[in-house]
Amino acid sequence: MTDLAARAAAVGLNRVWQDADGRQHVVADAVLDAILATLDTETGERTFVSADVGAPIVLPDTPDGAAELELEDGTRRVLQLTAGRLEPIAAPGYHRLSIDGRGIDIAIAPPRCISLPPGRFWGPAVQIPALRDARGTDFGDLGTLADAARAFAAAGADALAISPTHALFPADASRFSPYAPSSRLFHHALLADPTLAGVSPEAGTSPALIDWTHALPSRLALLRQAFDAAMPDVRQQIAGLRRERPALEAQARFDALHAHFFARGGARGWQDWPTPYHDPAGPSVARFAAEHDADVAFYAFLQWLAEDSLAAAQGAARDAGMRIGLIADLAVGMDAGGAQAWSRRDDVLTGLSIGAPPDPLGPQGQNWGITALSPFAMRRTGFDAFIRTVRATLCHAGGIRIDHALGLKRLWVIPDGGNAADGAYLSMPFDDLLHILAIESHRAGAVVIGEDLGTVPPGFRDTMKARNIHGMRVLPFERDDTGGFTDPAGWDRCAVAMTGTHDTATLAGWWAGRDITWAHKLKRSDGDEGAERVRRIGERKKLWIAATEAGVASGPMPNDPAPAVDAALALTATAACPLVIVPAEDLIGLEEQPNLPGTTDEHPNWRRRLPDTTAALLARPEVARRTALLAESRSA
Structure with missing residues (x-):
């Protein structure tokens, strides 16, 4: 073993890795050297050990x-x-x-995370901003979510999976992706329900696509008016929280500083600020906070309001009869220029971004442009940042879905400025993280779901199952060696069954070939479009055959997506999995998906609204038929 390989192995950097097709790859020496140069591998004197009861x-x-x-x-x-x-x-x-x-x-x-309640359940998955309510606002917020929870509960749902609520950048309306947060320790301030602050948002045009450049500044201004008019007791409460919670004060200071410098030159992250403000504990930051106390207090107020709004949404779900309620989403990382990386810089992998290696679905690999918690920092701090992150996500939820749960075991790290393929796997303290998840699962009374899709390490799913962390069985991906769809009755019981995710084509879109249209429109496919559509017909036949053999479809294969959506939903509902999660887009039969991975402005990611209020959508005959089917099949 060379000296470089030995140094890499000593810190958990894997020189050899295996792709989804079983082929082995060797990381180039230059890549290993570049990654090693960025890693702070110091673990300090503090020791951390984890074990089972x-x-x-x-x-x-x-x-x-x-x-x-x-x-x-x-x-x-x-x-x-x-x-x-x-x-x-x-x-x-x-x-x-x-x-x-x-x-x-x-x-x-405890040896395992908590289990789902006895029985079989279903629930929708929603993008919070996509929701509509009677107020006709420019985007859905946590108040809209509470209304949606009541409506879905009335339709028989016991869970409601939601998009991440992590803190974004309130002053920058271009930063609206829920998976590139400023911090995972706090919440998206502008999703707060304004009515809890005594104000009602003005009714907007409620377009099919959210205009974030208008909607976010408008909501920020409205909430500032509410804060400025707040009663003295509210201001005193916020002042007390700022004193008692140093992390809240750091978040509020960051948001105020970011707004200040963004307005003066478009600074995207703290690295663009003048150097004296890079130190959150430095005199320049303290002086700024004193001189702009009202601004800092406003951003602390927003966090207080967002947390109350989230609690109200979970309360609405449980009060309406949901046995699980909200299933929160934990993004895999955070923006290196955001509040968490600024206030807790030693916690993150500086100089590296995370992503995924090349695979059949992404031949060039993926660079997500975000960073993550450092395994070395976690060990030297007693895993403080990870514990805080999980608690912040679970504070008002009955479950948690861990995005890219493979990152609990290893992360594909890429030197800043490098291509996605120029990365390597960095081992994470898997056992310790699983022990912490079990502790926090029991404390919050929350079930744990892990996204186990992609290049899955050998034995990973078995380990997750042993810890009662539910995997995800997504209909389009569950195939046999011939490409046929497997019988959901044989799917893993320690998993949730899904018809799709926010990153996949909707059922109707897949049936109509909408994903093929987008791929060629954006020049993301080198194949022949006609040939791809012919192949899709063959894929559709396989799905229809699977549904027919399961007894949930009959007759000739339709060309209309609607009967195919019914069949796919009914097929997924037969799964052995205790919980079925169906994206709202599939319940309604929409063709467009919320997000197209690998795109930014080319596709309207995270901008699509649902076509009506939740109650009105659930009253549509075809949607009512699907929710009744789910409720009946899951109660059988």
């Missing part, structure tokens, strides 16, 4: 003898360490062990 705890290179354990509740007791093993601990939680003056953080986890 009742299992022995391995502490290598630790002398035998007595150790003092301080449980999370403050209880202290003495344990014995023998041959590098500590006797089991029965109490789950985050504890502290002292051995000869050395402190060790110990996370003791």
Whole structure:
């Protein structure tokens, strides 16, 4: 092994990797060298160990003898360490062990995340801004979500999967992708329900596509008016929260600074600010906060309002009878120029972005243009940032969907400025992260779903299943060796069944070949369009055959997408999985998808609205028929 390869292996950087087709690839030395040059691999003196409740705890290179354990509740007791093993601990939680003056953080986890309630359920998946309500606003907010939750509950849904609510950049209306957040520790301030602040948003034109450049500044101005008119007791409450929660104060300061510098030159991230403002604890930032106290207080107010709005939406879902309620979405990373990377810079992978290697669906690979938590930083800080991130996502939810859950085990990291293919896999502290998820799952009473799609490492799904983390079985991807659709009755029970995701063609769009049209319109396909449409007819036949054999379709294959949507929904509803999640676009039978991966302005990503209010859509005969089918089949 060369010195370079040895250094890479020592920090968990994989020189050899296997693609989705089983082919092995070797990372170029230049790529390994570039990644190693950016990594801060220091783990410091702090030690972190995780284990299951009742299992022995391995502490290598630790002398035998007595150790003092301080449980999370403050209880202290003495344990014995023998041959590098500590006797089991029965109490789950985050504890502290002292051995000869050395402190060790110990996370003791239940063996599995919590289970879904007994029975079989269904729920829709929605993009929050796409929702409409009677107010006719420019985009859906958390108040709209509460209305939607009530309507879906009345239609028999027990869960409602939502798009990420992570904090974005309130002053920059061009930053509206929910998967490139400023911070995952706080919420999208402009999704807050204005009515909770005593104001009603003005009715807009409610177009089919959201005009973010108008909608976000308009909402920001409205909420500023609400803050300026707030009663003294509200202002006192915000002032108290700022004192009590340093992380909230840092977020509010970032948002105020970002608005200030963005208005003066379009600075996109903190790296574009004058150097004295790069240090969140520096005198320049403190002076700015004092001189612009009202602005900082306003952004803290927005976070307070957003959290109350999210709590109200989950309350509406549960009060309406949903057994699970909201399933929150945890994005895989954050913008390197955002609040989290500014206020907690040592937590992230500086100089690297994350993505995916080349695969059949993306021959050039994917560079998502975001960064992620550093495995070395997590170890040296007792996984503080990860714990805070999970808690922020689960604060008002009955479940969590982890975007790109493969990143719990390894991340495809790319040096800044490099191509997506010029990356390598960096190992993550998988076992520790799974233990933390189990602890937080039980504390929040929330189920855990992991997006296990793409280039899946060997054994990954088995490990997730053992921890009761549900995978995703998405109808278009569940095929046998001949390309035929597999019988959903045989799908993994420790998974959720889905007809699609926000990144895939809708059922109606796939049947009509809308995805093929987009691929050629945007010159994203080198193939012959006519030949691709002929192949799609063959694919449609396979789906119709699967639905017919399952007894949910009959007769000749239709050309009209509507009967095909019915059949695909009914087929997915037969899955062995306890929960079926159906994108709202599939319930309604829409052809356009919310997001087209690999595009920015070429396709109206994250801008599409649903065609009517949730209640009105659910009252449509074809939609009512589909929700009745789902409710009946899942209760059987």
